[in-house]
Amino acid sequence: MMYCNYCKVYIRDKKEKCPLCGNVLPDNGNIEEAEDIYPVIPLTYRRHILVRILVFISVVAIVASYLVYKIFPTSVNWPGFVLLGLISAWLSLVYVLRKRHNITKTITWQVIIVSGLVIFWDLKIGWKGWSLDYVVPFLCIAAMIVMYITAKVLRLSARDYISYFLLGGLFGIVPILFILLDLVKVTYPSMISVGGSIVFLSAIIIFQGNNIKEELRKRMHI
Amino acid sequence: MNHSKRVEWSRLDNASKYFAATYSEKDEKVFRLSCEFFEEVDPEILQQALDETIERFPYYRSVLRRGIFWYYLENSDIHPLVEKEDKPVCAPIYRKYERKLLFRVLYYNKRISIEVFHALSDGTGALRFMMTLVYYYLLIKYRDEFSDQIPELSYNASISEKKDDSFNRYYQGRHFKKQVKSKKEKKKSKKVYRLKGTRFEENRVKIIEGTMSAKAVLDEAHKYNTTMTVFLSAILLRSIYMDMPVRKKDYSLVLSVPINLRQYFKSETASNFFSTMNIEYNFGKGSMDLSEVIESLNESFRKELTEERLNEHLNWQMSIEKNLFARVLPLPLKNLFVRIADEVVERRTTACISNLGRIQMPSQFDGYIRQFIVVPNVRRPQLAVCSYGDKMVVTFGSPFEETEVLKNFFKSLSEMGIKIEISSNM
Numbered sequence: 001m002m003y004c005n006y007c008k009v010y011i012r013d014k015k016e017k018c019p020l021c022g023n024v025l026p027d028n029g030n031i032e033e034a035e036d037i038y039p040v041i042p043l044t045y046r047r048h049i050l051v052r053i054l055v056f057i058s059v060v061a062i063v064a065s066y067l068v069y070k071i072f073p074t075s076v077n078w079p080g081f082v083l084l085g086l087i088s089a090w091l092s093l094v095y096v097l098r099k100r101h102n103i104t105k106t107i108t109w110q111v112i113i114v115s116g117l118v119i120f121w122d123l124k125i126g127w128k129g130w131s132l133d134y135v136v137p138f139l140c141i142a143a144m145i146v147m148y149i150t151a152k153v154l155r156l157s158a159r160d161y162i163s164y165f166l167l168g169g170l171f172g173i174v175p176i177l178f179i180l181l182d183l184v185k186v187t188y189p190s191m192i193s194v195g196g197s198i199v200f201l202s203a204i205i206i207f208q209g210n211n212i213k214e215e216l217r218k219r220m221h222i
Numbered sequence: 223m224n225h226s227k228r229v230e231w232s233r234l235d236n237a238s239k240y241f242a243a244t245y246s247e248k249d250e251k252v253f254r255l256s257c258e259f260f261e262e263v264d265p266e267i268l269q270q271a272l273d274e275t276i277e278r279f280p281y282y283r284s285v286l287r288r289g290i291f292w293y294y295l296e297n298s299d300i301h302p303l304v305e306k307e308d309k310p311v312c313a314p315i316y317r318k319y320e321r322k323l324l325f326r327v328l329y330y331n332k333r334i335s336i337e338v339f340h341a342l343s344d345g346t347g348a349l350r351f352m353m354t355l356v357y358y359y360l361l362i363k364y365r366d367e368f369s370d371q372i373p374e375l376s377y378n379a380s381i382s383e384k385k386d387d388s389f390n391r392y393y394q395g396r397h398f399k400k401q402v403k404s405k406k407e408k409k410k411s412k413k414v415y416r417l418k419g420t421r422f423e424e425n426r427v428k429i430i431e432g433t434m435s436a437k438a439v440l441d442e443a444h445k446y447n448t449t450m451t452v453f454l455s456a457i458l459l460r461s462i463y464m465d466m467p468v469r470k471k472d473y474s475l476v477l478s479v480p481i482n483l484r485q486y487f488k489s490e491t492a493s494n495f496f497s498t499m500n501i502e503y504n505f506g507k508g509s510m511d512l513s514e515v516i517e518s519l520n521e522s523f524r525k526e527l528t529e530e531r532l533n534e535h536l537n538w539q540m541s542i543e544k545n546l547f548a549r550v551l552p553l554p555l556k557n558l559f560v561r562i563a564d565e566v567v568e569r570r571t572t573a574c575i576s577n578l579g580r581i582q583m584p585s586q587f588d589g590y591i592r593q594f595i596v597v598p599n600v601r602r603p604q605l606a607v608c609s610y611g612d613k614m615v616v617t618f619g620s621p622f623e624e625t626e627v628l629k630n631f632f633k634s635l636s637e638m639g640i641k642i643e644i645s646s647n648m
Contacts, residue, residue, distance in 0.1 A: 008636035019646035038647035
């Protein structure tokens with residue numbers, strides 16, 4: 001074993017310097033006798049490098065579009081759309097990344113975020129009503145179908161998806177407000193969404209009622 | 223949708239609630255227990271031993287989940303696998319949205335280690351898991367040697383005892399009145415000295431373990447008529463004092479010392495069951511004489527380690543959790559308050575020392591096990607001790623590059639003529 005004359009201690013593992021005082025160890029022990037006790041772990045830099053590249057590309061895109069717009073002006077303020085589009089995409093992406101370990105949760109969040117964004121876009125480009133007419137109801141229907149398929153394919157257990165199924169089903173009923181408040185010109189997508197949700201909800205309540213109760217008890221315990 | 227079996231879940235005990243709320247990048251609340259053999263570890267046998275062990279500690283299959291008001295532990299059917307050590311010591315375990323086990327089993331050359339998220343268990347609880355793992359490992363590996371007489375493990379508890387929430391068991395209820403109104407003996411509170419330094423990249427921690435003879439150290443401690451923990455605490459305090467800048471020499475030093483409550487309240491739990499006491503000492507203009515420090519510490523330890531004080535503390539801890547207002551607060555807000563309170567306490571803490579004590583394994587294993595090592599979770603310089611046979615291992619964990627205090631500590635011991643073998647992760 002190596003011996004540090006300054007700290008008066010023996011060094012078991014392979015070190016050139018004393019881990020205590022930092023002095024170079026004298027050549028007094030048999031270095032080949034030194035043991036390998038802790039692995040050397042290199043620093044990791046790879047984390048988030050892809051995200052950084054994407055952020056950089058976004059910044060370049062925004063700057064470039066404004067430059068082009070200033071040099072070759074057009075009547076439409078299209079760089080504004082580039083900016084908004086990127087913000088929308090990022091909002092969505094951040095949530096997907098943060099919640100990536102729970103697919104049903106991700107889907108639920110995406111429905112909320114994307115619905116908000118399309119309504120906002122619709123408003124921005126002079127309310128034509130397409131967001132409420134088509135996008136939001138179809139989004140709800142799609143979410144329910146996708147949730148059901150992922151739950152089946154990934155063989156998720158009931159407790160993993162049940163609360164999000166419940167939430168998804170409840171969202172699907174929201175378009176009934178669009179019809180009642182006369183917000184939509186085309187009603188059939190909303191009707192399909194509401195009808196589908198009621199069937200979906202009744203199915204999980206009838207077949208998974210106990211699981212829902214159990215899950216709620218767990219999550220809400222005080 | 224077929225009917226699945228009902229999933230078992232349980233509330234977190236008092237200390238687990240705290241750890242789940244306060245883990246952070248700078249302190250992941252992960253600690254490690256290692257066992258070093260004289261021979262290389264066989265990963266396949268280790269896996270078999272782990273399979274045996276997990277059957278006896280089903281509680282260790284829990285995953286941590288977030289409810290609206292509280293965290294809770296949910297049983298999972300995840301099969302734990304042994305891994306070759308390839309991450310920094312005490313790498314993060316719990317991540318908010320991941321559903322993974324709260325411990326990992328590692329091997330590297332002659333060592334096996336378990337790393338545990340503190341919300342699952344404290345050192346003593348995890349040690350029981352570790353001892354069982356080592357027991358089955360050696361039993362399977364050296365089956366032939368033990369064929370005539372199978373060694374017996376001293377730890378025997380029922381499955382429900384192992385996951386017992388002992389905090390709750392010994393909580394006397396809201397009507398518990400402090401029998402002794404903590405006599406307002408609050409001394410004029412001096413400023414508390416805190417160790418500062420340069421953090422390692424990626425928030426890594428430096429681990430320095432010193433192996434020495436338990437008997438030699440105990441002999442030194444007996445010269446001062448004191449126990450191992452007090453003796454080491456005194457040396458630690460003196461090592462910190464030696465490194466203090468002159469302008470701060472009159473600051474107080476506060477050591478946080480966890481107490482294993484299983485020694486005072488009957489419990490076999492493999493979950494958390496401990497309390498902490500704060501030991502304050504002020505060198506002032508006084509001398510650095512070890513006997514003076516020890517005398518003062520002896521007194522503080524004696525005062526804190528009475529059943530009365532421990533009961534008081536336990537009930538106080540529990541009363542916070544049982545407070546109706548606190549209970550109905552949504553989880554993120556709760557976490558925020560706990561973190562703030564924790565930071566306030568932390569500002570009055572200099573360092574931490576915890577002694578896991580003597581580890582007892584069947585005597586037939588003597589020729590196979592070299593030593594046990596405990597690595598504490600490191601937020602500030604922190605020291606952990608355990609011993610097996612005559613091999614006592616003092617592990618110093620520090621998030622800072624500066625090693626002055628560590629050097630002082632080990633040098634103090636080596637200057638007493640104690641032979642110390644050091645190993646380190648960097």
